Amino acid sequence: MRLLSPSNLASDFSRHLRPAAHIAMLRREVLDSFLRSRAQSQGAHLxxxxxxxxxxxxxxxxxxxxxxxxxxxxxxxxxxxxxxxxDVVVGADGANSRVARCIGAGDYSTAIAFQERVRLPPAGMAAYADLAEMYVGDDVSPDFYAWVFPKCDHVAVGTGTAAAKPAIRRLQAAARARAAPKLAGGVVVRVEAHPIPEHPRPRRVAGRAALVGDAAGYVARCSGEGIYFAAKSGRMCGDAIVRIWKEKGRVAEADLKREYLRRWDEEFAGTFRFLDALQRVFYGSNAAREALVELCGDEYVQRMTFDSYLHKKMAAGRPLDDLGLLWKSAGSLLRATILGREVERLRSL
Missing domain, CATH: 2.40.50 (OB fold (Dihydrolipoamide Acetyltransferase, E2P))
Incomplete structure (x- = not known):
């Protein structure tokens, strides 16, 4: 995983992955088909x-x-x-969920993710065989990041934003420009855009209807990851329904809130709040993004990040190292801010 700052300072962010650990890249058209077929083989009626x-x-x-x-x-x-x-409805129908509208789950703000699938020449694909890239900067997104992710026989090149949706094609062009030398000779084979929830819905259970995944708003800030949380919430909700049904012979709203929502919030609400705070601090300006990339070169930052990411819960830190990280973060933010102001002053001369 390589993170590139607005000035193209690069940080190889996965140097300290533990042995055998890896970051998975998925093709949804393959995964979704597999999940449907597996459900059917286990007795589901499609x-x-x-x-x-x-x-x-x-x-x-x-x-x-x-x-x-x-x-x-x-x-x-x-x-x-x-x-x-x-008897029971589980709405797993995405950010524009009709189930959510029908049960009065309330609105939430969404970002837009736009990407192009690009088929590269063999040499280009070889460069991305085990590499994913994230680009940050006002040019590619005012509040998120752009990416080049490998997808087996092609790469996905995209960006996302909640603050500048009408400018998404301009931001996408900038993302392509940042990665242009590595995308040389590539052919766009698909263009796609999707809404991404910015936070959970006000109501995720109403009566005997429950929401999971994007329909519930389970997308992690900072990384934009949603597929793990979609799968996990679906399983937690399904398991809760089975437990309630076996115990009581019917399902009620109070049961779903206790057995599904409370357990979900106990496990993940703190992580979501922490990632939201990180995004607000480090994605708000180019100076903060420069500081973020600088910090990502730190070994302790990388270990804490991947221990948290791979296990989907906040890793337990070491108090002295945490204090040192806080000091480094403040120093990086201050230094990047001062340099940013100096660059702007020189440009104005």
């Missing part, structure tokens, strides 16, 4: 369809009614809507 609305039950004993259009329906005569009655 209904490829578009959910149009959700009718809420009139009492705790009545079912939810899911209204949907089956895939392939409506050719010629208009879409034919079908209805399915269910």
């Amino acid at each position: 209904l490829p369809a578009l959910l149009t609305s959700l009718s809420l039950p009139s009492s705790p004993l009545h079912p939810y009614l899911l209204h949907y259009i089956p895939s392939g329906a409506g050719a010629g005569a208009g879409p034919a809507t079908s209805t399915l009655a269910v």
Whole structure:
């Protein structure tokens, strides 16, 4: 993992990964297909369809009614809507979740992630065989980062922002420019954009309906990682439903909040708050980003970061080292700020 500052100062951020540890890169089109097939092999009944609305039950004993259009329906005569009655709903339908809207889960702010899949010549792909890059700077994002991530036989080149969504194509062009020498000869094979939640929704459980993944707003600030938390929340919610059903024979809102939400918040809420604070401190200006890249060269920073990242919980630090890191952080921020001001002064002359 290589992090590059606004001035293109590079920090090889994974020099201190523990033996056999690695950062996984996923192709969602492959992973999602695998998960669906595995669910079906374990007894799930798949209904490829578009959910149009959700009718809420009139009492705790009545079912939810899911209204949907089956895939392939409506050719010629208009879409034919079908209805399915269910006891419990788990909304895993992304940042623009229809389930969330139907249950009144509330709004949240979102960022936009824009990326191009680029197929590189063999020499270019060889350079990214075991390398992922992150670029920070106002040119590529005012509040996040840009990336070049390997995806088996191609790379994903993209950027994200919540503050400058209308400028996303300009920011993407800047990201391509920063990595241009390494992308020479590449051919864009796909362009895609997705909303990314900035924080959890106000309500993640309502009645016998629960939200998981992006629908619930489980995306880590600073890194933008969502796939682990989507999978983990789905499993935690499913396990909770099974436990409640076996014990009581039915599911209620209080049970879901206790068995799913409380356990989720106990395990991950602190991590999310800490990453939110880091993003606010280090992604707010080019001076702070320069300081971030400088700090990422520190061995203790790298060990703490990867121990936390790989195990998805805050690693236990050493008090004296933590004090030293606080001092280094303050020094790096101050130095970068002073240098930034001097550069701006010289530019104005």
